[in-house]
Amino acid sequence: xxxxxxxxxxxxxxxxxxxxxxxxxxxxxxxxxxxxxxxxxxxxxxxxxxxxxxxxxxxxxxxxxxxxxxxxxxxxxxxxxxxxxxxxxxxxxxxxxxxxxxxxxxxxxxxxxxxxxxxxxxxxxxxxxxxxxxxxxxxxxxxxxxxxxxxxxxxxxxxxxxxxxxxxxxxxxxxxxxxxxxxxxxxxxxxxxxxxxxxxxxxxxxxxxxxxxxxxxxxxxxxxxxxxxxxxxxxxxxxxxxxxxxxxxxxxxxxxxxxxxxxxxxxxxxxxxxxxxxxxxxxx
Amino acid sequence: xxxxxxxxxxxxxxxxxxxxxxxxxxxxxxxxxxxxxxxxxxxxxxxxxxxxxxxxxxxxxxxxxxxxxxxxxxxxxxxxxxxxxxxxxxxxxxxxxxxxxxxxxxxxxxxxxxxxxxxxxxxxxxxxxxxxxxxxxxxxxxxxxxxxxxxxxxxxxxxxxxxxxxxxxxxxxxxxxxxxxxxxxxxxxxxxxxxxxxxxxxxxxxxxxxxxxxxxxxxxxxxxxxxxxxxxxxxxxxxxxxxxxxxxxxxxxxxxxxxxxxxxxxxxxxxxxxxxxxxxxxxxxxxxxxxxxxxxxxxxxxxxxxxxxxxxxxxxxxxxxxxxxxxxxxxxxxxxxxxxxxxxxxxxxxxxxxxxxxxxxxx
Numbered sequence: 001x002x003x004x005x006x007x008x009x010x011x012x013x014x015x016x017x018x019x020x021x022x023x024x025x026x027x028x029x030x031x032x033x034x035x036x037x038x039x040x041x042x043x044x045x046x047x048x049x050x051x052x053x054x055x056x057x058x059x060x061x062x063x064x065x066x067x068x069x070x071x072x073x074x075x076x077x078x079x080x081x082x083x084x085x086x087x088x089x090x091x092x093x094x095x096x097x098x099x100x101x102x103x104x105x106x107x108x109x110x111x112x113x114x115x116x117x118x119x120x121x122x123x124x125x126x127x128x129x130x131x132x133x134x135x136x137x138x139x140x141x142x143x144x145x146x147x148x149x150x151x152x153x154x155x156x157x158x159x160x161x162x163x164x165x166x167x168x169x170x171x172x173x174x175x176x177x178x179x180x181x182x183x184x185x186x187x188x189x190x191x192x193x194x195x196x197x198x199x200x201x202x203x204x205x206x207x208x209x210x211x212x213x214x215x216x217x218x219x220x221x222x223x224x225x226x227x228x229x230x231x232x233x234x235x236x237x238x239x240x241x242x243x244x245x246x247x248x249x250x251x252x253x254x255x256x257x258x259x260x261x262x263x264x265x266x267x268x269x270x271x272x273x274x275x276x277x278x279x280x281x282x283x284x
Numbered sequence: 285x286x287x288x289x290x291x292x293x294x295x296x297x298x299x300x301x302x303x304x305x306x307x308x309x310x311x312x313x314x315x316x317x318x319x320x321x322x323x324x325x326x327x328x329x330x331x332x333x334x335x336x337x338x339x340x341x342x343x344x345x346x347x348x349x350x351x352x353x354x355x356x357x358x359x360x361x362x363x364x365x366x367x368x369x370x371x372x373x374x375x376x377x378x379x380x381x382x383x384x385x386x387x388x389x390x391x392x393x394x395x396x397x398x399x400x401x402x403x404x405x406x407x408x409x410x411x412x413x414x415x416x417x418x419x420x421x422x423x424x425x426x427x428x429x430x431x432x433x434x435x436x437x438x439x440x441x442x443x444x445x446x447x448x449x450x451x452x453x454x455x456x457x458x459x460x461x462x463x464x465x466x467x468x469x470x471x472x473x474x475x476x477x478x479x480x481x482x483x484x485x486x487x488x489x490x491x492x493x494x495x496x497x498x499x500x501x502x503x504x505x506x507x508x509x510x511x512x513x514x515x516x517x518x519x520x521x522x523x524x525x526x527x528x529x530x531x532x533x534x535x536x537x538x539x540x541x542x543x544x545x546x547x548x549x550x551x552x553x554x555x556x557x558x559x560x561x562x563x564x565x566x567x568x569x570x571x572x573x574x575x576x577x578x579x580x581x582x583x584x585x586x587x588x589x590x591x592x593x594x595x596x597x598x599x600x601x602x603x604x605x606x607x608x609x610x611x612x613x614x615x616x617x618x619x620x621x622x623x624x625x626x627x628x629x630x631x632x633x634x635x636x637x638x639x640x641x642x643x644x645x646x647x
Contacts, residue, residue, distance in 0.1 A: 093310075173382035176349050179369040180376040181396035181451055191399070195386045 039257050043250035054248040055255070062228040063236035063252070069144065070219075070232060071212040074151040078212075079205050082159025087193070090167030091175065104160050107153055115153045116221030119146055142224035147232060150218040155208045162204030163197055166278065170196055199274035203267065210263040214256055300325040300487045301346075301455065306355030308341055315341040316352065317511040323489065323504075328481050330502035331491045334534065338511035339491045340379075343457050346489060347376045359455065372455075375448030375486075379460040381440045383432040389443050390415050390428035396451035418446040421480070438469040445477075449484065456481070458490035462497060474501055495535045499523055507531055529641045532571045539612045539635075541587070542643060543570040550640060553608050555587050557638075564642035572635030575615040579622035579631055586632030594625055601625070607633060 044051050054060060085104060089097060107115060121127050123140040133140060140146045174196065178188040194201075216234040223230045231239055233252055240249035271278065301323040308316040316338045323329045331339040344350040346357060348369035357364040364372060384392050393415045397406055406414065419425050422442035432440055441461065448456060461477065462470040478501050481488050492498050498505045499519040507515045507522065515527040526532035529540075543552035545568050550559040552570050580586050592611065593604040601616045603625060614633065616622070622631055 173378050173380065174384055176347075176369075177376065177378060177382040177384070177447075178395065178399075179349070180347055180372075180374055181399065181447065182370045182373070183395070183399040184370060187399050191395075192384060 036257060039250055039253050042246060043254040045250075046247050050247050051251050051254075054245070054251040057248065059228045059231070060236060060248070060252060063231050063233045064255070066144065066147070066229075066231065067213050067233040070147050070151050071209055073148045074155060074212045075205060075209045077152055078155055078208055079159050079201065081156065082163055082204060082208075083197075083201070085160045086163035086167050086197075089164050090170075091172045101164070104157050104164075107156050108161075112154050112215065112217030113221055116150045116218035118153070119149050119222050141222050142226065142230055144230070146222035147219050147230065150222045151212050151215055154215050154218045155211045158208035158211060159201065159204035162200050162207070162278070166197060166200045167193075196277075199270060199277040203270050203278055206263055206266055206270070210260065213259055298325050299323070300327075300360055301329075301489070302356075302358040303342075303346075304356045304358075306342065306345060306352045306357065308338075308345065308350060308352045314511050316345070319355070319508070319511070319513045321506050321513060321516055323487055325487060326485050327487055328478070328501065328503045329487075329489045330498035330505045331489060331508060332493070332495060332498040332505050332534075333508035334493055336510070337508040339493075339508050340459055341511075342508070343376075343459055343489060343491050346455070347374050347457055348372050373451055373453055374455045374457055375451060375453030376457045377441070377444045377448050377459065377461055379463050381432075381444040383440055383443055383447070385432050387431075388428065389424065389430050389432070389435070390419070392432070392443055393418050393446045393450050395447065414450060418450055421449070422446045437465050438473060441465065441473065445480070453486060456484070456486050456488040458488065460491055460493070462492070462494070470497075477501070499535070507534070509534075524637070526639065529569060529571065532639060532641075537574050537613075539572050539574055539614075541570050541608055541610070543568050543640070545640060550638070552638075553587060555585065555632075555634075560638065560640055563640040567643040568640045569643045570635070571639040571641065572637065574613055575617070576636045577614055577616075578620060578634045578636060579616065579625075580634060581622075582630040582632060584632045586634035589631055589633045591625060591627055591629040591631065593627055605631075605633060 085100070088094070089101060120141055122129060123133055123146070124130055125134065125141075127141075140149070174192050175188050178192045179185075183191065213232075214234060215232075216238075219232055220235060220238075223232070223235055225231055225235060225239060227239060233256055237249050237252045237256070240246075240252065299322050303322065304320045306316050306319045307314070319338070319342060321329075331342060333339045341350060345352050346364070348364075348367065352365070359372075384395065387395070394411050397411045397414060400406075415428070416425070419428055422445055424439060424442055424446070427435065427439065427443075432443065435443065445461075458477075462473060465473065474497060490502070499522070502519060504517060505515075505519055505522050506513055507527075509530060515522055515531055517525075522531070523535055526535055532538050541552050543550055545551075545559045545563045545565050548559050550557055550563065550568070550570070578586075582588070587607050589605040589607040589612075591603060592606055595602045599618050601621045603614045603616055603621075605612050605614055616625075622629075625631075
């Protein structure tokens, strides 16, 4: 009883717990901070001039453009899918709801390689629709389309997972109220639903984007690694590394690391400013 | 208990709401089963029932938020079910108010006017005037710029009401309007809401599980149980003549004893009286209210009882009595308190208005 009654501020960590905290901080430093340091260190190891040169190299620029393009298509689509899925699941009762929920989670539990491979099995030269696609001169595998499909599949859960708990928590009462007050479905969505989920949506989009730009496994399978054509930034890093172009590889990697850092800052800012409007059960 | 007198003029005013044969089930759970009732123009109708009785479902059917599986709803002669929610012009106040959390109080109230199609939409200044009027009607003039999260429960409820009234509703629907408020605020708002209804002159249907609230506020009370309409009538009618033991129990504290009706006489233990009219024959359950009894000395007439405990609460005295082997908590008031009442005293208890139900009826 006395322990429970003690105010929280006066609780001090016992010796063992203190040691554990120090140990985990040390592990974090070695596993997280050091690689980050190494990335930037090696990227600048031959000087700033070489760094800039390897970033402005045509293949590198093409990889950046492709990464932005793929994310630019996949993220908005997944935001749209995510909102629709969350809307259906949170605001309506229907048969097969839990099946749909499980399905949304599938990309999280599946290896990204599989997410890439399914497209090859469907649309590759030997795939189900391979012959038909070749006959009609449609290229999906080893092209931007394939990269977009693979990215969409891998990043599908981010927005939906962020929105579902929040929208379930908010319920459908505000929407019902808007309807009784004479608003149409679309007005209700724009004026009531969307403002209520805006920060959570932004949060989901942020995580979705980080993953979309950084995805390696799934896109690696469908890309074919055609330099300057189908290599996204993460694939570009691999290609350069395999060529022993370490400065080039680490320079490209430093861009991805920077993207990660920016994402982290924005994510933290959102969590700090709008914690109440994000999903209550998230906080990983 | 404080009864609202039945408003006689209502009997002459035309029917506005006609509900007939409404059924609705969720999956295999039947929420409403063949419910029919009518409300007159400007009537204040309470839907009273325990949770799961279907009262909120019925309200949502009226609002258009649920589609019934069968039945018909007419309002002022018009087929209401054919109208989508937003064309019904019903002002609905939700149990938890459902205020738009990202809008100020004034924006909440203005919402229904702002979303009107351009041709019917009042001008910006007209909307502002309406909002100001409504906020003063609900006594929240100074809170227009606040957000819902910054208001108390009672204030939120009034915002919800102002928002519902903004669209000049043809009917007002209130779902447990006082459910989330504490007792004192509840009592204040109750009278205020009744006044508001009388001034606004709009047919109002409200859902509650609180019998006192329903009896106090409504012109008529519809009692629902298990998705069926069990009784419909003015508060005093319903209170004095509950249709079945369930309603008797639901409307207030009840005492129950087994008895027998034969040859126009009701016998409970060694007490015999003329059976109330319309009593069923044979074994019965006799119901009476613990505060509707008189006491007599042990050699008088009535049910033989023994006082077990006495507790005074202000002018009321609570007397625990053992009658026929059952313990009852009876209430006496001032002059009706028997002389020399103390634990151990034997006396006679006479229920003043016993109600008799056939004993086969399950409670």
